[in-house]
Amino acid sequence: MKVIDQHYINGRFVPSQGRETMDLISPVTEEVIGKVVLGDERDIRDAITAAKAAFPAFSRTSIAERGEMLQRLHDAVMARVDELTEAAVQEYGSPLAASRGRTVFAAKAFLLTKEAMASFDFERVTGTTKVVMEPLGVVGAITPWNANYTHICGKIAPALATGNTIVVKPSEISALQTQILTECLAAAEIPAGVINIVNGTGTIVGAEISSNPDISIISFTGSTGVGKTIARDSAATLKRLALELGGKSPNIILDDANFKEAIPRAIQIAFSNTGQACHAGTRLLIPASRLEEAKKLLIEAVSATKLGYPDDPNAALGPLVSRKQFDTVQHYIQAGIDEGAELITGGLGRFEGFEHGYFARPTVFIGAKNDMKIAREEIFGPVLSVIAYETEEEAVSIANDTIYGLAAYVSSGDHERASRVASQIVAGRVLVNKGVHDDPYAPFGGFKQSGIGRDSGHYGLEEFVEPKALLGFTQA
Ligand code: NAD
Numbered sequence: 001m002k003v004i005d006q007h008y009i010n011g012r013f014v015p016s017q018g019r020e021t022m023d024l025i026s027p028v029t030e031e032v033i034g035k036v037v038l039g040d041e042r043d044i045r046d047a048i049t050a051a052k053a054a055f056p057a058f059s060r061t062s063i064a065e066r067g068e069m070l071q072r073l074h075d076a077v078m079a080r081v082d083e084l085t086e087a088a089v090q091e092y093g094s095p096l097a098a099s100r101g102r103t104v105f106a107a108k109a110f111l112l113t114k115e116a117m118a119s120f121d122f123e124r125v126t127g128t129t130k131v132v133m134e135p136l137g138v139v140g141a142i143t144p145w146n147a148n149y150t151h152i153c154g155k156i157a158p159a160l161a162t163g164n165t166i167v168v169k170p171s172e173i174s175a176l177q178t179q180i181l182t183e184c185l186a187a188a189e190i191p192a193g194v195i196n197i198v199n200g201t202g203t204i205v206g207a208e209i210s211s212n213p214d215i216s217i218i219s220f221t222g223s224t225g226v227g228k229t230i231a232r233d234s235a236a237t238l239k240r241l242a243l244e245l246g247g248k249s250p251n252i253i254l255d256d257a258n259f260k261e262a263i264p265r266a267i268q269i270a271f272s273n274t275g276q277a278c279h280a281g282t283r284l285l286i287p288a289s290r291l292e293e294a295k296k297l298l299i300e301a302v303s304a305t306k307l308g309y310p311d312d313p314n315a316a317l318g319p320l321v322s323r324k325q326f327d328t329v330q331h332y333i334q335a336g337i338d339e340g341a342e343l344i345t346g347g348l349g350r351f352e353g354f355e356h357g358y359f360a361r362p363t364v365f366i367g368a369k370n371d372m373k374i375a376r377e378e379i380f381g382p383v384l385s386v387i388a389y390e391t392e393e394e395a396v397s398i399a400n401d402t403i404y405g406l407a408a409y410v411s412s413g414d415h416e417r418a419s420r421v422a423s424q425i426v427a428g429r430v431l432v433n434k435g436v437h438d439d440p441y442a443p444f445g446g447f448k449q450s451g452i453g454r455d456s457g458h459y460g461l462e463e464f465v466e467p468k469a470l471l472g473f474t475q476a
Pocket of ligand 1: 143169172202230244246378
């Protein structure tokens, strides 16, 4: 059994000073597959000190030098893509092909960022003033478990591209994956102290990042609740915040849509990563006049979506990541039943045919109302709430009646009509007649309580720079 007992600080793997250990559990077998020794305040403070010391020299590197580093980081991750995928499968249990896709995508973040950096305006002119977009200093990155590599690489890439140094606290339940990824990053020969990675809990290591005066910006991806805690904890030192938080995204199917396409797509949008996706479209808005037709197609689409073990090539869904997540999903399914929504497929308990593992039953409720718990709160599992509407205006109003604003989806036979509806939805991203987030340079992030700031391309780079105005630099 693997024991992860080191952190990566100042260019070296060093033993953890924190001594508390935590079991890493397979979501497929429920057996202990590893242990992680959790860092404490001393470990993260050492990492922040190293990042602070590395900043002056690193912030003066050229775009070309940083481009070479991003290329090396990409190559180093790709060199071990199979091992990384295997670790992700072990720790998360998600289907192999999907896990591999996410790993490759994580490596690609370095190349996409390299390309975006090459055309980023680090120097701008306004009137007679030159504006230089300067790095902020030490970035404190805190990441969730649901796509560990994507989030770690997705934060390191723009932080480095803009000349910042970084400390990362990944999700503590992803330590096996983080260890291999860190070995890859270490092999890329980035100057010591520029990248530091410390395992630990949110309440100890994360909280220190939030309050430490030497952290200039926090780049956080995770739940809205923890995002608010970080915002509170970081207020005393007035850090910049980039927060990518939760969602309860609406998917509006208009009455002129091709239901044979739109309904299977709705299931894929809701249940991607077994429903453990921040942009999952978990509120499905269906015209009341076509509800019966939708019901039949929904049942068919769910039964065609295979749930299975990671090595099953036909499996689209796997187990939930942990006992905690499984219990949360059970809690919400019970809440849907108690509130009177109609269960048309799925329900409580483990998926039929699985004796162990956190395999929840993909579940669809129809007749849900937008004020029900299952329609208001993020569940983070394969549970879809179908809400009927009478008019287009009502559909838009229901879609926007949420504290969240991360993503939204619209399907219609008339592209102009779909675009008109899309323009009225308050969300960081609206996908029209499609379900895949496939434009890597499109900004990603939330309105309202889904967050502050944007990831991807130039929008992502903007989060990590501060404009410095040099007045009188040019003559009018
Ligand atoms: P989480 O908020 O529980 O944890 C995220 C990270 O925050 C972990 O590393 C955790 O250790 C840390 N943390 C916990 N308490 C902390 C504290 N007090 N101070 C500092 N750090 C703390 O989220 P999770 O369960 O790991 O991930 C699922 C959530 O992430 C969902 O809400 C999902 O919507 C969200 N998410 C959002 C996006 C996005 O881009 N908007 C992407 C993926 C996941």
